[in-house]
Amino acid sequence: MADATEHLGLGRVVVGVDGSPSASAALEWATAEAVLRGSGLWLVHATGNDALSRTEIDRSRRAGLELLDRTAETVAARHPELTVVKELSDGSPSDSLRSAASLSGTIVVGHRGRGGFSSLLLGSVGLEVTAGATTPVVVVRGAAERAESGAVLAAVRDENDLGCARAAAREAMLRRAPLRLLHVWGTAPYNGVQAALRNGSRESAEHLDVVPNVVERLHEEFPALKLQAEGEGSRSVPGALVEASRDADLLVCGGRRSPGYLGPTLGRITLSLVQHAHCPVELIPRYGPGHGSTS
Structure with missing residues (x-):
């Protein structure tokens, strides 16, 4: 598996640990991902000690170390072949996770949290991590007992x-699963039957030209990949992608193309996905036209 990981260009998996149910779900997903990759699993607990007294800092650090030790022991008991690295940080949770991920790691966070990684309902730590991401970030969503399909869904805009x-192809290859490329474009407001049919036909032709070039490149780079590509118009782009996520184990999407709104990675559509998708969502950072075309 290590050789496969090297070929696919996948790095370490980094997950925040705070003892909450949401963090536990993120840990479970991150552990399974690290096993698939044959890479190390980094367990990070951030105490955020800036405003604490020395006594409180010592108590917080002891509790954090105990939590990391218990978590590492649990993971090792289930996956003795997996390399587990523990990291206790006095910094902020978001900075600690980004530092542990370095230049190529994948950060995994739960949708909600508590303690050192409090309130991962995007708006605090989860918002900071996803909005300012420089490496891939997975927000673990979906029902805990949801049946796995194995499929990976990628949202492609252009x-x-x-x-x-x-990135989605690598995840699909890792899982020996099919990849579904979905290009969704927003449709114009209803202006009458004839106008709607005329404009819809023109829009469909223009937008469906986007997908073949991406498909051709993926076929060249991943000849063994099972690939399905399609496009559709919708009055709600995020709504269509959320609905499509019902049949996927992982939804992969590119981050916001330009700065603004909630940060360089998180925009209106991606925010909707990490809040409402029915499966984990992986955000791939990008910064400007052409960024997505580099490996």
Whole structure:
């Protein structure tokens, strides 16, 4: 598996540990991902000690170390072959996770949290991590007992999403699962039957030209990949992607193309996905046209 990981260009898996149910779900997903990759699993607990007294800092650090030790022991008992690294940080949770991920790791967070990684209902730590991401971030969503399909879904907006599509292809290859590329575009408000049919036909032709170039590149780079590509128009782009996520184990999407709104990675559509998708969502950072076309 290590050789496969090297070929696919996948790095370490980094997950925040705080003892909450949401963090436990993130840990479970991150552990399974690290096993698939044959890479190390980094367990990070951040105490955020800036405003604490020395006594409180010592108590917080002891509790954090105990939590990391218990968590590492549990993971090792289930997966003795997995390399587990424990990291206790006095910094902020978001900075600690980004530091542990370094240049190529994948950060995994739960949708909600408590303690050192409090309130991962995007708006605090989860918002900071996803909005300012420089490496891939997975927000673990979906029902705990949800049946797995194995499928990976990639949201493709244009040819600049080739980097996102590559990341999704790697995840699909890792799982020996099919990849579904889905290009969704927003449709114009209803202006009468004839106008709607005329404009819909023109829009469909223009938008469906986006997908073949991405598909061709993926076929060249991942010849063994089972790939399905399709496009559809919708009055709600995020709504269509959320609905499509019902049949996926992982939804991969590119981050916001330009700065603004909630940060360089998180925009209106991606925020909707991490809040409402029915499966884990992986955000792939990108910064400007052409970024997605580099490996």
